[in-house]
Amino acid sequence: MTHLAHELPLPRAALLGAAALALAAAIGLAGCAPAVIAVGVGAGAMVAADPRSAGAQVDDEAIELSLQANEAVQKENVHLNVTSYNGLVLLTGEVPTAAVRDEVERIAKAANRVRSVQNELFVGPISDYSARTNDGYITSLVKTRFLDEPKFAPNRVKVVTERGVVYLMGLVTRDEGAAAAQVAATTSGVTRVVKVFEYTN
Template sequence: MTSKIFTRKLSAIALLLISTQLSGCFPAVVGGAAAGGAMAADRRSSGIYVEDENIELKTLKRLSQYMDKASHINVTSYNRIVLLTGEAPNEGQQSQAETLAREIANVRDIHNAITVGPASSIGDRSNDTYLTTKVKTRFLSENLFPANVVKVVTEASVVYLLGIVSEKEANDAVEIARTTEGVTKVVKVFEYTN
């Protein structure tokens, strides 16, 4: 994650936190229709939504302080469950990333999908972004479930699906992702509704 994106996320969270101090009606003050709309379509509470952003920022900061510069690690938090993806140069660094993430307040669980090996290339990362977009676009076009309830993360052509979903929604999401050209594997990191 570039420092520019990190700064934007940090600014957004700061704005959200300041907004809560200005008004007791948090969702109405969130900073516009886009942020409010994203939270409204999400099955996480607004507090957990913000906490997930906070967990990601804190974990990324901690990783940047203690990890080898040869590592390329992404952090995704959904309902306080952290998914670590990317590459570490050795097993010690792979394990260290998980240990550092576990030290962050309010993290419920960790899914460590970091592979041991050289950092991915810009081309590989661009392809992963493209695959994520393809899967999300298919979620919208198939219209089998609200597309915003499933978060898509792609690393090395492996698609990770996160969200709070029903069993049918999970099965539909997996089938769509699995049959998207270029996807080599699908990993579920779902929590199921009753």
């Protein structure tokens, strides 16, 4: 793994503490929460049915926090979303140039406990509030439809939407991944589905 001369601004202990608090809050709130492209790689949970270990969940939170807070990626005209699942990092959002896109990827690959990076950053203007609201709505639609799908457990699949494109992450079998992708692809407003799964078979 190539390491850059970029220092993460927060110590790991602080990041893990923040991540643990975030996970604890998520657990406490859980009771009141209401064409396909494959690019994936080929597991005591803190959240019910989450196939990741407790340590992996904390690490994922720490990865997301550290990269979002890294001053090296906080450039003008950059809208960056970082999603980590079992050490596989998905980068989405918008950047002004291909050079910035590549630099963000290099920084992500150099971060502690990152196993792989899927760079889906779009080179172009930053999305507006309306577009981001619509993406959130699409995510909620996909998650709601997952609840009626008997072929996989909904909480084993993480859904990220950016510019109408749905990215699916998680530790699943190939059949489960295919079923989730089919549901997402037939959801209103979805323009494309990208599978960023880690397969268990």
